[in-house]
Amino acid sequence: MDLSAINPALLLASLLVAATPILLAGIGELVVERAGVLNLGVEGMMITGAICGFMATIVTGSPVFGFVFAAIGGATLAFLFALLTQYALANQVASGLALTLFGLGLSSLLGQDYVGLKPPSTPKLDIPFLSDLPFIGTVLFNHDIIVYLGIALVALVWAALKYSRIGLILRAVGENHDAAHALGYKVVRIRVLAIMFGGACAGLGGAYISLIRVPQWTEGMTAGAGWIALALVVFASWKPWRVLLGAWLFGGVTVLQLNLQAAGVAIPVEFLSMSPYIITIVVLVIMSADKSRAPASLGRIFHASS
């Protein structure tokens, strides 16, 4: 066992990378749930985004196009969910589970001709001076743009929910849709937009796995990241910064345990592999013991009766 082989700077840097997919999917789902909708289809939207982004990147040769198409793919699948739950008033839990199964199937159908291909690599941002700083440069300033996009999105969502009018309306819809309707707000329209935003974020998260993290296409490659993102939102008490914290914690323990495995620590591999899930959930459960609670209309079907 040789712990000195673990380089702390590289460890922290890969933490940010490992955290990004669930961070993106999580912040999207947070917006959806704050609007009062429970979309359990995150996994399906992620994997659809992963294959859409992968295909677009192979065809056009540009990862930027890839990410745009991934967002569109995720949002399209989410729109399907919105049609079912907001217009056909279907049960949200069942629709979300169906969406996951559908997304997994659809993506493996679409991806049949893409197995084994290698996408062009996404350039890393090279910031003059900052990237060359010892340690800090490696940890913070040597990543692709999506990593920063994820963090910026958290800040944006936080500020929008807290300070903007649209954020206030979104929270109001998630809190009491009947009252929001009585005041004349378009509950269904707001929710559809929120659901599509969530889908786009999940799609980006999925594409990050297939284009940067791995990067190649294999069936079912999101491997439960969507479920982690869902759990993250709940245990983060629907607060944006806690989603970021949880994602980093999860990413951090993931890369740490991989490093420990490589270093040959005398802990059974199975325990190391389960550690990110356990540690993330334990920490967030402890933090969610404050008095914050779920949006009051979460998962309830809205039907304008009058």
Added chain:
Amino acid sequence: MTGTLLKIDGLTKAYPGVVANSDVSFEIKTGEVHALLGENGAGKSTLVKMIYGLVKPDSGTMMMNGAPFAPPEPRAARASGVAMVFQHFSLFDALNVAENIALGMEHPPALRDLAEKIRTVSEDYGLPLDPYRTVGDLSAGERQRVEIIRCLLQDPKLLIMDEPTSVLTPQEVEILFETLRKLTAEGVAILYISHKLEEIRALCDAATILRLGKNVGTCVPAETSARDMAELMVGTELQTPNSAGAELGDVVLDISGLSMPSPSAFGTALRNIHLRLRAGEVLGIGGVAGNGQDELLLALSGEIRTEQNAVKLKGEAIGQLAPNARRSRGLLTAPEERLGHAAAPNMSLTENALLTGNVRKGLSNRGFLKWAKTRSFAEEIIEKFDVRTPGPDNAARSLSGGNLQKFVIGREVLQDPDVLVVNQPTWGVDASAAASIRQAILDLAANGTAVIVISQDLDELMEVADNFAALNEGRLTETRPTQGLTIDEIGLMMGGAHGMEVAHAKA
């Protein structure tokens, strides 16, 4: 000020199966308080929803200040100066006062300026409010203030108030009336919906009475007796319940030092409640909603266990017993919420009869249900309590509020309880059904059952109860005989005006 503000002409609105409004016409003058009277289901709510733009009329026209007025949505109605205070508050518990008010405005200023404005306006009208408090923590009266301030900030010409006093203490009602009078003096017209006739006589300049969707009469409330108005509303003569006045027996229910945290985040904990109830006694428990009524019922029904000795039934400590064990010992309860708590909405009346009647009526045998016996029990309830339904196979949801309430109360009464606890027995029930429910409670007491009636309707409590106590922030006041109790004393028992002052007449 005698100009006509809003002229309503021949409004008709039909829903599948019911005509909610049929050819309704009346006028509201500038600066008057106009009452809209009627029983539940008379079409009051539909009418105001049309004025507020939530519902489109099938036919008929409205004129506002002489110009045609047909708001396609609430936003348009608000822009024309119509503001509405809802019956079921349209507030968001998790948001603070300022955020709630901002949501009701078209172009709210920055939150800090808005907070300042809320402070000044609320103090001008004698309804002080802290803009940064979370609405879920406010009392019902304070929550109503939020709604009123939200309307006032839009400079309304017409303020619609739907049952505004049902959640207030008498003192708070007085303060509200002061505020409303101040508003009318400034030229605002108020459309005031209520079925509390004495209040209407005290406050309103004109009244329009609806029955089954039709305008059946207009009157000047100050010159019409409450009884005449009530009979116009109902369309028949009213029966007043009367008590046989039985002798009180031994103490059957003894509550001492009952304390219990509330199961819900915005609920009220019970604090050290003492209470003794004797056979044949009807105890009325008043208080503003949300002061521990629901929690008290939960503690008595056994849905929440308390300390074993805190609740004693005929000398036996039952604080830790489950609901069915309490039922078998003779303590029955009928909670407030008809659909979802007292009855399962999608189950038939037979199945609902089984849910609480199983133990005392012996409706099952070693886990197998006796459907025939259950069905005849349900039919007995339907017959004795005049529940209007095609039969016991209908779902509870399909009954109107009043009929389901008669069923729910009847189900407990027919089980011959020793102690019956009812919460809001006539809430949202029309006058004739309410009278028959009250009569059933009195008959039960005359046969030696001890009854606790928890209600926010003080007139009801005065009518049925021998003794009165009030819940205030989870504490129960001393029990006092109803005879000779004045409305002022009751108000003080209910906690007075919760730290408010009467609007100082500056205008």
